[in-house]
Amino acid sequence: MQQISSERVKPHIVVLEATHVPIPGFDFPHTLTKYPLTQANEVEDRIKDADIVIVCVRAVTPAILAKAPHLGCLIICAVGIGWLDKEGFAKAGVTVTNCPASNVEAVGEHALALYFGLRRKTVELDTIVKGSMEWRDKVSLTKRWSTPPRGVQQEVVGILGYGAIGKRIKKLFEALGAKVLVSERKGKSVAQDDRRPFQEVLRLASVVVVALPKAEDTIDLIGAEEFDLMQEDTLVINVARGGIVNEKALAQALKTRQIGGAATDVMEVEPSGPGLSPLLTDKTRGEEEIPNLIVSPHVAWFTQGTITNYQRMIKEAAERWVEGTLEAEGKINPIVVVHNGTIEILRFHLGRAINQQALKFHLGHTLPPAMPCGGLSAKNILIFGATGVIGNYITRAIVDSKHLFERICVFTSEKTVLEKVQDICALESWGAEVFVGRLDDEQKVKEACQGIDTIVSCVGRAGIEKQIPLISWAEECGVRRFFASEYGTDIEYWPQSAHEPPHQLKLKVRAHMRTMKKIEHTYLVTGPYSDLYFGPMRNRPELGSFDVEQKKAVLLGDGDGPVSFTAMVDVGKFVVAALLNGNASKNATLIVHSFTATPHEILAEFEEQTGTRWDVSYTSLDRLREIEKEEYQVYSPLATVATLRRIWTEGGTLYKYYDESILGSIDTETIYSQVRASITRQEEGDVPVPSLLRMLSPV
Structure with a gap:
């Protein structure tokens, strides 16, 4: 320095x-x-x-x-x-x-302002009223629309870029009643659990919001081919960077009325003006103004x-x-x-972890050889999916117990490094070694596996099948134990489990694991997460919902069917216990839970803690099955949710015996503590999964 x-x-x-x-x-x-x-x-x-x-x-x-x-x-x-x-x-x-x-709130609000200006034509109408007698002569200017405009509750908003700003925009639009779709990266064949394929989002969205960084792979991300996919009244809003939306193609789409309109806060050439962009025509040369376009001069960030x-x-x-x-x-x-x-x-350079111990390995120095697990406790751990929904909690529990392990390593993607930089920095500062690469990059995965005896996989649904080559590569590297991403519903609970759509990829992983000769496995079956079940289901309340603000509950079945729940923080505790108790977890499917409760019991606890009676309705099992079919017919991500909630309501989480006792004494959450946490989250407008940064920050 x-x-x-x-x-x-x-x-x-x-x-x-x-x-x-x-x-x-x-x-x-x-x-x-x-x-x-x-x-x-x-x-x-x-x-x-x-x-x-x-x-x-x-x-x-x-x-x-x-x-x-x-x-x-x-x-x-x-x-x-x-x-x-x-x-x-x-x-x-x-x-x-x-x-x-620093500008998340401001840019999110500006995106909304541009949306309303476009959909309600406020800028256009202001110019007409101030500069002509058209309003007086025609009495009404509603004919400025070919059809009545959509209200926010009729909009389907597609978000390209799901960093802090994208998440804020999603929250704002959802608060106004819009349906929001988050796009996967362009060209990616399999979408993550909370994402939809890029082209599908462009087809379905009536509003497309661009909120992603400008990089080599995002320049001209939206061009003529993408506009061909959009609806006639689709609005395109860019609060990211100029050059992500091809300006020439956008100008043509607006001139031909191929889309409904566009608003941008950014230009490819800045500062800009007439004649410097295909969007900013020069009227002194007789060029016609681009219709249905609003431009603000890169001021989305500008607030107190x-x-x-x-x-x-x-x-x-x-x-x-x-x-x-x-x-x-x-x-x-x-x-x-x-x-x-x-x-x-990034904490990385050319894909190499800068952590000194990891850096020595990448430069050709040797680390200790893998230690056989063989029923012993794990010492050198590699985590996949560390910053995901359940990965947050599992990683937090492992890091909290770092004094019991020799090495804690995390394998993550370059995208995660960019979008969750604070989480990654927090992990590294707490002693975790961080490796960067793709799950399908054999060389990078094998580099990360050197010196590792146990892998803990927390990958989301989009990464489940990718565990199959991971298992093979891990065995080749001498890894002795693989914790598959099995947290959740038992995929082999009863005979019909083999036919449930959400189980198919996990069943493939188990089948592959049975072909392995050396590597051992541990499956942790937790049932539904109470953190998520005890919350509002605003997209489709019929799937079960506990809404603190509205004091409304939708109970599944008759409300008396017990469900076995595990709090996400307890999932982390159970994983650590299994890591430390190699004999009990060796080649085992461990059934664990925090508590069992019926929907009526959950409702009673919410009413007790909020001090008021709630409005209650029910979704019968038959209706739940109908919803499940409806969601699959439109390829909705809620289809998986509907299937799982139907399984839980049918009793597919209940066991005569559980395995917590063989893992040792574990202090688990209760129905009281989980309802209290849900009330707090909903009142504060917080998400159910805090970031690693917040979770790893000292109190």
Whole structure:
């Protein structure tokens, strides 16, 4: 890292774009030079004497660093850093910070504003009323629509990009009653549990919101072929980056009325204006204005809240860099992008973990050989799916018990690293070694398996079948135990289980496991997660729902059928117990649970804790089976939910004996504690699965 020269009494700060954000005061002696704006050819001269440089979008390149011998810290007052040459700054030893997640609320709200402006034609009508007598002459301007516009509750919103901003937009639209579909990556053949295939989203959505980063694989993500898939009244809203939506193709789609309209906060060339984009025609040359288009000048981020966040992070970056506390007790501040020659925002370089022990392996050094499990407790663990729904809880439990293990490793995708950077940093800071690659990349998987005796798989439904080659590769690498992603409903409960659609991939995994010669297995059957069952089912309440805000419950069956539940936090406890008790878990299917309760008993607990009677309705088993058929007919992700809830209501979670006792004494959740947690989550508007970052943060 660059150090402030002993000859320089005070660090010198240079602000290249002070126009965008008021610069906060700093609690250390310094000198300050501010420029309202800076052109590219002015950067070199203006930063030549700087220790700290603050920029927004004006690029500072590694080539310029040689001309700035004192520069030690570059502070980027923005979320997006696509222009940054991270490797170049790492080699130069210059620290770089940015302002992660600082504009989530603002951009989400702006997406809604653009939507309403388009669908309700507020911008167009404002221009007409102020600039003509059309309203007076025609009495009504409703003919400006060919048909009455959709209300929000009639919209199907497709979200491209499911990071923090995409999640916020989803929450806002759902709060207004829209149905929301989250798109899988373009070209990916199998969608994750909470995603829909890219082309399917474009076909079904009446509103397409673009909220993903600009990268090589997202440039021109939406072009002529994609517009061909859309409906005539589909709206396209871009609050991401220019160039993701092909502007020429969009202009043509709008001119021909192929889609209903478009709104964008970003352009491929910025700042922009008439004649600089196919979307911004030059009327002085007789060019016709593009119809049904709203353009805002890259201001989606601009709110008081964002400015406050920017100022806080700028101040924190500068002061902690001067103090030398951006890294403390082995933990890196989340605002850091590059530090001490390392790209911290990814914590990886060219797919190699920077954790020193893992790095030694990747550079050709050897680690201890795999230790046979053979009934002994696991020592060296590799987790797949660590940041998923149940993976959060399992990983948290393992990390909490790290003193009982020698190594804890996590294998994750590059996408997860980018979208859940804080979670990954938290894991690494707590001692986990992180490997990056695809589940189908044999070389990367085998590299991660070196020195591992036990694999714990927590992959979601989209990754279930990919466990088959994982098992084979693990055995080849000397791994002795594989915990398959079996958490949930027993897939071999009764004879008809073999025919249930949600079970098919897990059954394939079990069949493959039986062909293995050396590797052992453990299956943990938990039944339904009470965390999810004890919540509202707003997409289709008939599938069972407990809505605290509305004080409404929809009970399955007659309400008296008992169901065996496991809290997700207890799943983690059971996995750790199984890891530590190799004899009990060797080649075993372990049946565990937290408690058993009927829907009526759950309702009674909600009424007791909320102090009021609830409105109650019922979904019979026959009706549940009808819903199941309906959802499968339209290829809905709720089809799997309907099948599982029908199985649970039929009694497919009940056992005479459970296996918790052979794993040792485990303090599990109760119906009281799970109802209390559900009430708290719903009142706070929180999701049922907290992030690893929050879960791993010391209290």
